Amino acid sequence: MKYIQLALGLMRQRWLFNLIVIIEIASLLILTNTMYSTVRSKQMIYEPYKDILRENGIVVDAASLDFMECSNEEIAPFLQVYPDKKSVISFLENRLTGDVKIHCSDSLTFWKQIGPLSVMYRDKGNTLTYYLLEPNVLSKMCLPLSCGRYPKETKNDNGEIEIVVSGGTDASLNNVYDTPAGKMRVVGILTDSTYKPVNSEIDRNNMDPGIDRDSIFNFVLPFDSHTNLGGPFAIAAKDIFPENSDGYNIMANSVWFVSYGDNISEKDFAANTEYLNTVGTVQYGQTLNTMAQETERQINDIYYRMMPIIITAVIIVLSGLIGSAAIGALRQTRTFCIFFICGCRKKDSLYIIGAETAITIIIASALAATGIAVMRIMNFEYLIGLSFGFGNILLSVLVVAILFTLSMIIPFGMLRSASPVLSIKEN
Amino acid sequence: MIEIKKLTKTYNYKKSNAFTALTDISLTIDDGEMLAIIGKSGAGKSTLLHIIGCIDTFEKGEYTLDGVSIHKLSDKQLAQIRNEKVGIVTQDFALVEEYTVLENVKIPLYFAKHRKWNTNAAALAALEKVGIKELAKKPVNKLSGGQKQRVAIARAIVNDPSFILADEPTGALDTKTSTEIMELFHSLNDEGKTVIIITHDPTVAESCKQKIEISDGKIVL
Numbered sequence: 001m002k003y004i005q006l007a008l009g010l011m012r013q014r015w016l017f018n019l020i021v022i023i024e025i026a027s028l029l030i031l032t033n034t035m036y037s038t039v040r041s042k043q044m045i046y047e048p049y050k051d052i053l054r055e056n057g058i059v060v061d062a063a064s065l066d067f068m069e070c071s072n073e074e075i076a077p078f079l080q081v082y083p084d085k086k087s088v089i090s091f092l093e094n095r096l097t098g099d100v101k102i103h104c105s106d107s108l109t110f111w112k113q114i115g116p117l118s119v120m121y122r123d124k125g126n127t128l129t130y131y132l133l134e135p136n137v138l139s140k141m142c143l144p145l146s147c148g149r150y151p152k153e154t155k156n157d158n159g160e161i162e163i164v165v166s167g168g169t170d171a172s173l174n175n176v177y178d179t180p181a182g183k184m185r186v187v188g189i190l191t192d193s194t195y196k197p198v199n200s201e202i203d204r205n206n207m208d209p210g211i212d213r214d215s216i217f218n219f220v221l222p223f224d225s226h227t228n229l230g231g232p233f234a235i236a237a238k239d240i241f242p243e244n245s246d247g248y249n250i251m252a253n254s255v256w257f258v259s260y261g262d263n264i265s266e267k268d269f270a271a272n273t274e275y276l277n278t279v280g281t282v283q284y285g286q287t288l289n290t291m292a293q294e295t296e297r298q299i300n301d302i303y304y305r306m307m308p309i310i311i312t313a314v315i316i317v318l319s320g321l322i323g324s325a326a327i328g329a330l331r332q333t334r335t336f337c338i339f340f341i342c343g344c345r346k347k348d349s350l351y352i353i354g355a356e357t358a359i360t361i362i363i364a365s366a367l368a369a370t371g372i373a374v375m376r377i378m379n380f381e382y383l384i385g386l387s388f389g390f391g392n393i394l395l396s397v398l399v400v401a402i403l404f405t406l407s408m409i410i411p412f413g414m415l416r417s418a419s420p421v422l423s424i425k426e427n
Numbered sequence: 428m429i430e431i432k433k434l435t436k437t438y439n440y441k442k443s444n445a446f447t448a449l450t451d452i453s454l455t456i457d458d459g460e461m462l463a464i465i466g467k468s469g470a471g472k473s474t475l476l477h478i479i480g481c482i483d484t485f486e487k488g489e490y491t492l493d494g495v496s497i498h499k500l501s502d503k504q505l506a507q508i509r510n511e512k513v514g515i516v517t518q519d520f521a522l523v524e525e526y527t528v529l530e531n532v533k534i535p536l537y538f539a540k541h542r543k544w545n546t547n548a549a550a551l552a553a554l555e556k557v558g559i560k561e562l563a564k565k566p567v568n569k570l571s572g573g574q575k576q577r578v579a580i581a582r583a584i585v586n587d588p589s590f591i592l593a594d595e596p597t598g599a600l601d602t603k604t605s606t607e608i609m610e611l612f613h614s615l616n617d618e619g620k621t622v623i624i625i626t627h628d629p630t631v632a633e634s635c636k637q638k639i640e641i642s643d644g645k646i647v648l
Contacts, residue, residue, distance in 0.1 A: 002537040013525045338521045341482060342582065343510020343538035345502050420482060 003348070006339075007355035010332060014324075018360060021320045025364035025403065028317045030371050032399055033392050035306045040391060042299045045195050045217065048133075048140040050292065072278040095275055098268030099261030129231065130163070131196065132238035141235065143195060144389055148173050148188030153237040160185040161240055167192035167225030168232035181241045192225045193376075196233055217298060259288060321407040325357055329411035333418055340420040353411045354404075361400050368396070429456040429479060429590070429621070434488030436474055436644075448474040450644045452488070456623065458589070461616040463635035464625045471644040472625045473594055479623065480513050480592045481505045493589070510538050514583025518595035520575040522567045522582075528554065529563040532582045539586055553581040557611060573604035580611055584620075591615055593624045597631055609634055 011018050075091055089102045096102075133141070135153040141164075151162030160183045165171045167190060175186045225232065258276065260269065329336075336349040372388065436449040448471045456462055466472045477483035478490065481497060490497045492512065500508070509515070514535075522531050532550040554560045557577040562570065567578055576596060583591055593612065597605035609631060616622045616636075624635060632638045640648035 006534075006537060009523075009526060009530060335523050338523055339534060339538070341480070341509060341515045341517075341521065342535040343506050343586075345506045347502075348506075348538065 003351045003355040004359065006352050007359055010328070010335065010352065011356055011359065014328065014331075017324060017327075021317075021324045022360055022364045022367060024317045024320045025361060026367035026371065028313045029365060029368035029396055029399060031313050032310060032395060033368070033372060033388070035302065035310060036392060036395050037388055038306075039299055039302050040389070041195075042217070042302065044142045044144070046295050046299065047142055048137040050140075051136060075279060092276075092279070096258075096268075096272045098264045098272065100264065100268075100272060101259050101261075130234045130236050132236055132241065134238060138235070138237050144191045145188045146191045148186070151187050151236055153240075155240050156185065158185075159183065161236055162187045164188035164190060164235045166190045166194065166196075166223060166232045166234070169234075184236075190235075194223050196223050217295065318403065318406055321357070321360070321403055322410055324360075325353060325407045326410040326414065328356065329353060329414045333414075336415065336418075337420045346415060346420075349415050350408075350412060353415070354408060357404055357407050361404055365396065365400060428458050428493060429454070430489075430491045431455070431479075432489040434478070434485050434490055436471075436478060436483070436485045440486050448644050449478075449485070452644075452646060454639070454646065456621060458621055459616070459619050461613070461622045461636045462624070463632040463638040464623065464641060465627070465629075465632050465638060466641035470641045472641050475641065476592050476594050476623065476625055479590075480515050481508045482515070506538065507540055510535055511540070511586050512588050513590040513592055514580075514586070514588040516576070516579045516583050516591065516593040516596050518598040520567075520572075520579045520599075522575055522578055524566075524568045526567060527563070528559065528565050528567055528570070528578050528581075531567055531578055532585050534582060535586045550581070550585055553585040554578075556584065557581045571604075572600050573607060576600060576604075576608050577611070580608070580615075584615065589621060591620050591622045593622070595625055595627065597626065597628060605631070 074095075075088065092102055093100065138150065138153060141150050145164065146167075148164070151164055156162055160176060161181065163184050163186055165186055165188075171177075171186045171189070173186055173189060177184045177186075223233070258272070336344070336352075339349060339352075340346075376388070431452055431454040434449060434452040435447065437445050437447045439445045452475065464472050464475065474483065478485050479492075481492075481500075485498075492508065495508075497505070497508075515521075523534070526534075529547065529550050532553055533546050536546040536549060551560055551563060554563055557580050559574055559577050559581070562574060562578075567575060570578065576599075580591075580596075591612065596612070597608055600608060605628070612622050612624065613634070622635075624631065626632055638648070639646050
């Protein structure tokens with residue numbers, strides 16, 4: 001406590017300089033956290049799809065798979081207003097040859113007017129879309145939850161379907177709803193600003209031209225419950241819903257992956273591609289592996305683009321902080337000399353400088369936390385795709401520890417070699 | 428009581444530029460004494476005061492303060508002596524200019540082993556003793572030389588030390604103020620404190636009960 005009191009007294013002497021250093025550190029913390037969160041949020045989207053993308057295979061571009069204009073008459077009966085996804089997959093797999101598998105995430109749409117489910121709606125949405133995920137995707141889902149957990153891949157012991165809902169519904173944790181598909185229990189709620197895990201609303205015209213189309217980021221949409229961008233949604237495991245029945249349809253309207261085993265022959269590959277071209281446009285260059293590489297490249301690009309800014313900021317802040325501590329130690333040699341004749345040890349002087357640096361960093365951290373909180377309140381996190389979590393705290397602690405350690409080196413050396421007797425004589 | 432036997436102080440000891448500031452100094456200062464140390468510049472007066480005040484170390488000889496041999500003490504113990512047993516006053520006052528009077532007087536209290544609960548009260552009592560309680564909240568850079576020296580004395584006595592060491596306490600003051608400051612030292616001495624003053628001023632030296640002269644690092648008188 002005494003060190004803090006003395007440090008505060010000394011900080012008053014250079015309040016303007018300290019203020020500038022505080023602003024510098026706060027800016028650095030916001031910058032590093034923003035970069036980390038941007039990368040982390042992209043990784044969280046990519047993570048569940050990583051294994052699928054790492055397999056060999058090609059992607060049938062979802063945007064081109066326009067069932068309404070499909071020229072293949074064989075498949076036409078399955079492609080009504082609401083295509084029967086299971087039948088489409090079964091049909092396609094029967095017509096393709098070799099070691100081939102079709103992956104497609106489903107979505108299930110309930111209309112607002114149907115039964116007690118309406119309790120989950122707020123005013124904005126007319127439908128609540130359920131994204132039905134492959135078990136291997138669902139088990140790796142890591143978009144942040146504000147509470148609860150991700151659902152099991154099978155019905156729970158009570159025979160209920162477990163779901164996670166987005167913000168923007170009136171659902172609370174552990175609410176159970178009677179729906180046409182059976183009882184559903186809310187086991188988790190996503191944070192207000194997040195991503196839709198699969199995209200059923202993909203539209204070539206609405207794609208971000210700045211994003212490489214080979215990337216997984218084309219197949220997710222940012223979602224924010226405070227904006228009007230899409231209605232609320234839920235996530236559940238696939239294959240635990242009853243077949244299509246009155247009141248709802250399971251739709252195949254999302255990303256399609258056609259993956260091949262390692263032993264696929266060139267002949268089978270060519271034949272399959274030819275057939276798939278009658279359903280939609282097959283993009284040959286776009287293998288799942290390429291897609292994975294492109295996705296990873298985009299994530300790494302964020303590092304490459306932001307690293308120089310971060311490094312520059314670190315250098316500026318470090319110079320400021322080290323300079324501040326060094327100038328402080330130099331200018332305050334006389335003060336520490338006065339403390340010395342009053343019973344202060346050299347060690348105590350270092351503790352006082354440490355307390356000064358710690359106070360500076362704590363105020364800067366609080367300022368940075370406030371800045372980030374304001375960004376969240378103003379939905380900036382949604383605009384730039386941020387996701388804040390425990391990792392941010394760890395990163396901030398690491399940055400602060402590095403700043404603190406480096407800023408103590410010079411004053412430590414100066415004070416260790418300084419002689420109070422000589423300082424007294426000089427004064 | 429201060430007992431010094433055959434004390435030698437060499438700066439840059441065992442180096443090519445070694446310089447002996449004090450040679451074979453022996454001195455006994457009884458409790459309640461008021462001693463003036465006189466001598467020319469560079470004679471070694473301040474060095475002796477610094478050693479007595481545990482600010483500086485020495486290479487040879489023996490120095491005991493109230494029966495405790497200083498040579499063997501750790502940094503922590505020396506700091507405790509500077510904090511509790513001695514109060515030091517310097518010619519340039521040695522005050523933190525940006526602090527207020529009260530904050531300056533409170534400095535030793537921060538480093539005290541047994542911290543007083545009410546540091547403000549202790550500091551104000553010390554200020555009252557030197558007659559400037561009403562200036563407590565003023566920044567010291569707004570004070571006159573005499574007032575600053577009173578603040579320095581208040582700081583020196585705030586922990587109620589047995590010894591007051593003053594290095595040219597009147598060197599930067601006019602005659603009238605010097606007299607007032609010396610009166611203050613006399614009153615502290617009357618209370619039983621041992622006062623050691625380094626001075627060039629014969630009047631100041633004459634007003635002390637005892638005086639010694641140092642020349643070329645040796646006691647000559």
